Amino acid sequence: MYLVSCEEDIERLDWYCSNSTPPLFPSEKEHVLVCVRLRVAGRPGVVLMDPGYHLSEPMVVMEDGLSPHAATHVAKCGTTTKTNTYEIYEHNSSYVVWRSSKETPLGTSKCVNVVHVSRPFLSGLDVAERHNLVYGMKTLINRARNGEIRSGFYFTLQPIRTAKLTLFFSDDNGEQFRVKVPFTKFLDGPNSVGHNTSLERWSPARKCAWTCGEEDLWREALACVARDSGRGREIFDILPQIASLLADSHLLDQLLEINAAIVNMSKDN
Structure with a gap:
């Protein structure tokens, strides 16, 4: 059992998989996963x-x-269907080709990803996760055991005056709810988040209030995310810290500049 690295959205598959190791210069390495040989x-x-x-x-x-090669994996979340297939690259067994497609009412998008399986992942500084440190989109996603998305939040790196946190979750019937919260609400520290908010699942009465647009129901959405993550009130403490970082214009400018440099460096992969 060992860690392996993954590169997403490959445009030149044959070129990328032409050697026993991925091309060094354009590699971003989106994330790592666990591999077992058999x-x-x-x-x-x-x-x-x-x-x-x-x-x-x-x-x-x-x-x-x-057999026992895995069948096509299909996961649904509301009106979105994601399909994933996996195969050893036919010309080089050092790589697994992961093809992913996403279908929504607006259309279908597809991408080809590559997992390098011939060597273990060794250093986050050298080959993996480095882009995620400065990547402009930050997400926290909670999934059920079947892979369906239960709840989460996301935001983009931008100045605190315009930055917003998008919270989303589904009720027991699969109905989805989404709300945006300005990050300025979190600048007053942990007390601004609402540590007294219950982490219990909300009642039908609260659901009615949500649909009627009560302003502070974002706190209950955040409670759903915290509960589903299994991290409890740690989530409540994280958001004021993020707000503080977004308020640091010097740090934010550096993050955005580094991210732009990485995107430019790897645009031809």
Whole structure:
């Protein structure tokens, strides 16, 4: 069992997989996941485990594509359907090609991702996760065991005066709710978040109030996110810290400049 690195949205697949290791200069390495090598009656393959990201169960990827090779993985969230398939790259077994598509009422988008499985991931400073430190979109997503999204939040790096936190969650019937909160609300520290807010699931009466537009129901949405994450009130403490960072214009400018440099460096991969 070892960690392996993944590169997302590859445009030149044959070029990227032409050597035993990925091309050094343009690699961003979006994230890492766990890999286990296996043989079934002498047939090689790998098991990929990516909990908390796109998948909720291990994916078996055999070089010959035969059993126990994983079937197409489909996950639905509201009106969005995500489909994932995995296969060993036919010309170089050092790589697993992960093809992903997302269908929404607005259309279908597709991307090709590559997992480098021939060597273990060793250093976050060198090959993985470095972009996520400065990446302009930050997310926290809570998933059910079947992979469906339950709740979460996201925001983009921008000055505190315009920055907003988007909270989203689904009720027990699968109905989705979403609300935006200005980050300036969190500048007063932990007390601004509402530590007295209940983490219990909300009642039908509160659901009615939500649809009627009560202003402070974002606190209950945040409570849903905190509860589903299993991190309790730690989430309540994080947001004032993020607000403080967004209010630091010097730091924010540096993050955005570094991110732009990485995007420019890897745009041809």
